[in-house]
Amino acid sequence: MKNPVMDAVQSEDGLWTASFKLVPGRIGGELTIALRKQCACSRPITLVELRDGLKNLGRDELFSKSHLGLRGLAWENFLQCLNESMESYGIVECIDKAHFLAQVAAESDSLRTTAEYRNRDGSNPSRWSRYSGGARYHGRGLIQLTHDHNYRKYSEYVGVDYVSEPDMVGSQIEVAVDSACWYWRKGSAWGDLSSRARSNDFIMVTVGVNGGFNHYAQRKQHLQSLAEVFSVHSCGVHAGANFDIYNFVDSALSRTRNGPIVWRRDLGECDAL
CATH class of the missing domain: 2.20.25 (N-terminal domain of TfIIb)
Structure with missing residues (x-):
């Protein structure tokens, strides 16, 4: 032989x-x-992977705090919609999926809601009045779509009027998921977030979704867990990615005009996440 x-x-x-x-x-x-x-590139993610990657999801019903009619949605239906939408928008690389779902988890309170919460007494939080167009255009969808101009841009892209019916973004799971994927690739003021995710720029991705760094520690924990579950270390392209520490000077945000201002505003003299 x-x-x-x-x-x-x-x-x-x-x-x-x-x-x-x-x-x-x-x-x-x-x-x-x-x-x-195998890593999660170019294949659907499984329900086991989703739950293991987002450890605090629990095993109970989805969107348990939703007031827009999605409470108790079947996990299988949600996962099918998620996989189909990610593929449609080209969110297909394992590291891109990890970054995307880490941000989704933070924005949706670990898949408990598809809309920003009101005050406990049912009144609108005061910050909603600061959205362009007013409180009517508060956050909805898996990545909270806010401001009338973002609802308008998304409506123009898909050909459906969500400006007149903004609650539809949070009350229909297909729209809640699709709007998040649209924002990830086309809606953020900081550009296509897939390109930032593929370069493992957690700092730029976070500000691209949140506009700042609210709950960044939670977002990072989700990312680390998802990267492990999606076997990014086995990927032929992204195996060398490190998810332990992100230095501001290494991020594309440090080379933008307003990025350093946003960083110092939210994080002071901190130089890494």
Whole structure:
């Protein structure tokens, strides 16, 4: 036997690759099998991955604090919608999915709501009056779509009038998910966030979604967990990504006109997240 025989077989769900190698030996050879989990590039994520990656989701009903009719939505229906929308908008690389879902989890209170919360007495929070167009255009969707001009841009993109009916962004799961993917790729004032996610620029991604750094520690924890579950370390492109620390000087935000102002406003003299 001059050369070892090697082959690889992928599981039907695309999650695992089994590599077989026949090593020459005295008695015909020795067969070794190695299992490697595939990263989440170019395949649907599973429900197990979603729940394991976002550890504080719990096992109870989705959108349990929703006042727009989505409480108790089936996990399978949500996951199908999520996978289809991410694929449609080209959010297909494992690291991009990890960054996207980490921000989604923070914005949606760990998939408990698709709209910003009102005060406990049911009144509107005072900050809603500061949105362009007023309180009517408070945050809705998995990534909270705010301001009348963002509702207008999204409406023009999909050809449906959500300016007149903004509650539809938070009351229909397809729209709640689609609007988040649209914002990720096309709606943020800081540009296409997929390109920032693929370069692992957590700082730029966070300000692109939040406009600042609210709950950045939670967002980072979600990212680290999702990156592990999505096996980013096994990716042929992103295996070298480090999710431990993000220095401001390494972020594209440091090279924008207003980025340093936003950073110092929210984080003072801190130089890394």
